Amino acid sequence: MDILQAVFSNTIVAFIILIGVVVFVHELGHFLAGKIFGLEIEEFSIGFGPKAFSIRKNNTDYRINWLPLGGYVRFYGSDLETNVPIEKKEKSILHAKLYKRAIVAFAGPLANFILSLCIMVGMAFYGIPENPAVVSVLPNSIAEQSGLKTGDKVIKINEKNIKNWKDFSNIVSNSPEKSLNFTIVRDDQEKSLVLTPQKQEIETPLGNKQTSGRIGVTATFTSSHLFIDKKNFLSEVGLKTGDKIVSINNIKIDFLFQFINAMETITKTHSQNELAKKIYARTTSITPVNIEYLTTNNVTKKIQINFDTPNFYNWAQKIVQQKLEKSLSWQDTLLSADQTIGNYDTLQHNDKREPAFHAWQKCGLLSGDTIVAIEGVGKITSPFQIYNWLDDAPKAFSANNKNAILHSKINVISEQGFLKPLSCEIPLRIGFDHLNREHVFLDFPLQFKSYMAVMPVHLSKANSIRDALQIGFNAVQQQILLTYNAIKMLFTGSIPLSNLGGPIAIASVAGDAAKGGLVVFLLTMAFISTNIGLMNLLPLPALDGGMLLLHGVEAAYGKPLPKSVQIAIQRIGVIFIIFLFIIVFYNDLLRLIRFY
Numbered sequence: 001m002d003i004l005q006a007v008f009s010n011t012i013v014a015f016i017i018l019i020g021v022v023v024f025v026h027e028l029g030h031f032l033a034g035k036i037f038g039l040e041i042e043e044f045s046i047g048f049g050p051k052a053f054s055i056r057k058n059n060t061d062y063r064i065n066w067l068p069l070g071g072y073v074r075f076y077g078s079d080l081e082t083n084v085p086i087e088k089k090e091k092s093i094l095h096a097k098l099y100k101r102a103i104v105a106f107a108g109p110l111a112n113f114i115l116s117l118c119i120m121v122g123m124a125f126y127g128i129p130e131n132p133a134v135v136s137v138l139p140n141s142i143a144e145q146s147g148l149k150t151g152d153k154v155i156k157i158n159e160k161n162i163k164n165w166k167d168f169s170n171i172v173s174n175s176p177e178k179s180l181n182f183t184i185v186r187d188d189q190e191k192s193l194v195l196t197p198q199k200q201e202i203e204t205p206l207g208n209k210q211t212s213g214r215i216g217v218t219a220t221f222t223s224s225h226l227f228i229d230k231k232n233f234l235s236e237v238g239l240k241t242g243d244k245i246v247s248i249n250n251i252k253i254d255f256l257f258q259f260i261n262a263m264e265t266i267t268k269t270h271s272q273n274e275l276a277k278k279i280y281a282r283t284t285s286i287t288p289v290n291i292e293y294l295t296t297n298n299v300t301k302k303i304q305i306n307f308d309t310p311n312f313y314n315w316a317q318k319i320v321q322q323k324l325e326k327s328l329s330w331q332d333t334l335l336s337a338d339q340t341i342g343n344y345d346t347l348q349h350n351d352k353r354e355p356a357f358h359a360w361q362k363c364g365l366l367s368g369d370t371i372v373a374i375e376g377v378g379k380i381t382s383p384f385q386i387y388n389w390l391d392d393a394p395k396a397f398s399a400n401n402k403n404a405i406l407h408s409k410i411n412v413i414s415e416q417g418f419l420k421p422l423s424c425e426i427p428l429r430i431g432f433d434h435l436n437r438e439h440v441f442l443d444f445p446l447q448f449k450s451y452m453a454v455m456p457v458h459l460s461k462a463n464s465i466r467d468a469l470q471i472g473f474n475a476v477q478q479q480i481l482l483t484y485n486a487i488k489m490l491f492t493g494s495i496p497l498s499n500l501g502g503p504i505a506i507a508s509v510a511g512d513a514a515k516g517g518l519v520v521f522l523l524t525m526a527f528i529s530t531n532i533g534l535m536n537l538l539p540l541p542a543l544d545g546g547m548l549l550l551h552g553v554e555a556a557y558g559k560p561l562p563k564s565v566q567i568a569i570q571r572i573g574v575i576f577i578i579f580l581f582i583i584v585f586y587n588d589l590l591r592l593i594r595f596y
Contacts, residue, residue, distance in 0.1 A: 011511030014521065016068055018510040020046060022112065022529045023071040026536070029111025030073040033104040040076035040091035047071060069581070075104075080567050098551055105547040112533030113476060119526040121472035127459025128471070129519060131165035131219050134455050136257070139381050141216020146195045148217065149186065150257040156183035164460065165219050172197050176213035208494060218384050222256040225337040225450035227370045229417035232333070233272060236315050237303050241368060241415060242296040242337045242449045249290050255453070260330045263289075267307075272333040276319035279307050331381055337449035338383040340370040341412075356427055356443040363424035365412070372419075373411035383452055394440040397428055404428045406442060479530040487534070505588055542573025 023046055034041055040059065047065035054063040077084045077092025089095040093104070120128075133154040137143045154162050157171045158181050171180070176199035184191050197213025204210060224245040228235050245253045248262045267286055269275045278286060289305040306312075371380050377389050397404045406426045414420055429443040462468035506528070513524035537545040550569070554560050561569075 010514075011507050014510040014514035015507035018513075018521070018525050018528060019068055019506060021525060022115070022532055023047075023068075025111045025115045025529065026108045026532060027071045027073050029107035029109070029114075030104055032111075033107035034073065034075055034093070037096060037100045037104070038091065039093055039096060039100075039104070040088075041073060042076050043072070043074040045072050045074070080563055080570065098555060102548060102551045105544045105551065108544050109533040109536045112529045112536075113480075116476045116479060116526040116530045116533070117472045119522050119529075120475040121468045123519070123522060123526075124460075124462040124468040124471040126519075127461040128523075129457040130163070130460045131457055132455050133162045133165050133168040134219075135168075135217040136219065136221045136382070136384070138216040138218065138384060139379055142195060142198055143215045143217045146215075147193050148182070148184070148195065148215075150221070151255075151261065152184040152186050152191075154182055154184050155190070157181065159183075172215055173212045176200070176211055178213070208489065218382075220384060220452045220454055221254075222336040222338050222382055223450050223453050224253050224256050224259050226256075226259075227335040227337050227340045227413075227449075229370075229413055229415055231319065231417040233275065233305075233312070233315060236311055237291075237305055239293060240296065241340055241370075244294040244450070245291060246294055246300070247292040254456075256334065256336045260334055263330055263334070269330075271329050273319060275307075276316040279312055279316035280320045282313075332379075335370055335372070335381070335413075336383070337370075338452050339372075339380060339386060340449040341365055341367055342447040342449045343367050356429070356445060359424065359426050359443070363410075363426075364420070364422050365410075365424075366414070368415040369412035369420065371410060371412050375409040383448065386446075390442050390444065390446075394428055394442050397440050404440075475526070476530060479527050480534055483531045483534045487538070505584075540573075540576060541569050542577050546573065 027044060027046065031041060031044055042059070043061045043063060045061075045063040045065060047063075047068045048070060049065050049067035052064050052066045054061055056062070075093035076088070077094045080094070084092045084095060093101065096104075135143065135148060135150065135152055135154065137148050137150045137152075154168050156162060157168070160171070162168050162171075175197050177196060179194060179196050182193040182195055184193060195215050197215050200212055200214045201209055202212045202214075225242055226232075226234065226239065226245060228239050228241045228243070232239075245259050247253055248259060249266060251258075251262050253259050253262065264270060266289055267275050267278075269278065275286070286307040288307070290302070291305065292300065292302045294300055371386060373379055374386070374389055376393075377385055380386060393406055393408070397406075404427075406428060408424050408426060410422045410424055412420050412422060427443045429441045431439055431441045433439040462471055509524060509528075510521075513521045536543050537548070539545045539549040546569075550561065550566070560566070
């Protein structure tokens with residue numbers, strides 16, 4: 001099974017399977033429609049270029065060619081410059097009735113839509129992965145101010161049931177400055193909260209601006225890999241930065257907020273300072289804590305923490321004698337290694353990145369330092385804030401200012417437990433974003449000890465054939481809408497032509513999808529199939545949409561266009577296809593050059 005998974009997740013194999021199935025189904029649509037109408041088919045081909053394999057049956061040459069960039073069905077009589085004998089005209093595509101030719105042209109894209117629908121209906125029965133509507137609350141956000149807490153599960157908004165994160169996100173995004181009544185589940189109890197999403201202009205993945213509602217939550221959670229400094233009570237029992245809490249008193253722990261909640265419940269305290277005061281005063285006995293954790297070397301260990309021991313009394317004495325003015329909460333003192341510096345990202349270390357490397361060294365960041373505050377952002381208790389800062393900080397600079405420097409003050413806590421204020425001069429780098437637009441990036445390639453994670457997905461299954469069909473139709477409809485918007489933005493110039501991807505780009509997508517497992521791969525195949533189906537309906541020469549346009553002109557005028565005009569259109573179509581191939585290959589090569 002492991003060997004099969006390794007072969008299947010190979011980028012080239014995944015690309016051949018994905019594009020092979022999608023192209024085969026598209027050409028099969030044309031093929032079957034032609035067969036139904038009694039048309040003769042000379043060649044059914046997957047791929048272009050030299051022949052790799054062929055078999056001839058019933059006057060049709062079935063071929064697989066070496067270049068897996070598409071396919072074609074060649075009907076008898078499709079060559080405008082060849083005379084067709086009278087006795088064979090009924091089998092010729094150009095002599096077929098208009099409605100038959102139109103159906104044959106449309107059958108390819110239709111087959112792609114049917115493939116997407118079948119995949120999505122099948123997935124609806126198997127179960128479509130969905131993220132639960134469990135929130136991770138960002139500091140100083142509307143959500144935090146309104147009483148929402150990390151780990152709360154949203155089950156209703158304005159009495160509308162929320163099944164998943166997508167339902168939740170859609171309602172919040174579409175309700176800027178509108179009061180929303182939330183029903184959440186916390187500690188197995190339902191609670192009601194009122195939140196008003198803040199109005200904010202955002203950029204969609206396609207690059208267009210739109211107004212959206214935001215409350216300051218994310219579906220990504222801080223992991224239970226902990227930052228352990230000398231002041232942390234866990235350092236007294238040998239835990240080190242990067243160790244991952246697996247369970248506490250047999251309660252399974254996946255995320256930091258779960259560990260914090262468990263500590264509050266078990267120790268009956270709200271902060272590490274409060275715990276220290278209890279231990280130091282020796283007024284009450286604190287229940288021993290059993291912790292299972294995974295070391296950075298992937299070794300599972302179990303320990304029991306007894307807070308009545310002398311070493312914990314000595315630890316508590318040091319904390320109490322600090323006489324802190326403010327009792328910091330567990331959330332402020334139990335930090336994740338997700339915001340602890342691992343090292344400079346050596347994977348990207350080359351001559352072009354020397355300024356960033358020197359800035360890193362000059363700044364004074366060391367492996368093991370944990371970022372706790374950033375100028376302009378404030379207190380950091382979630383790595384998501386760091387990622388937002390890395391994205392937002394360069395927006396104040398223009399792409400013309402190629403030697404710009406961002407001056408920023410960053411506070412970190414060292415592994416020894418000392419606060420270190422750092423003054424950093426971070427260079428900005430001109431690069432390209434996901435839409436291949438020139439973009440200013442903050443050249444601060446951080447590696448962290450660990451990384452945030454998402455809640456385990458659950459499979460949403462259809463209860464009936466009707467439900468499955470509805471889910472399938474809705475999914476394909478959304479895919480068509482997304483593809484249509486992308487095509488429209490390409491033609492209006494909102495998205496540059498450099499976003500068009502060729503075989504290398506598709507291979508990369510296919511490989512990444514295959515590594516995500518069969519479900520992700522099939523969902524990707526459905527989207528690519530819809531994409532190809534819709535692209536082929538564009539009214540351009542050499543595409544099915546171009547043929548349909550010609551058939552529409554013929555229907556309007558009551559007769560075919562002159563043969564010379566049709567030949568000219570065919571030649572334009574060939575030139576268009578060659579031009580398109582040049583663009584996508586150029587874009588693919590440019591992406592590879594930029595990557596390396």
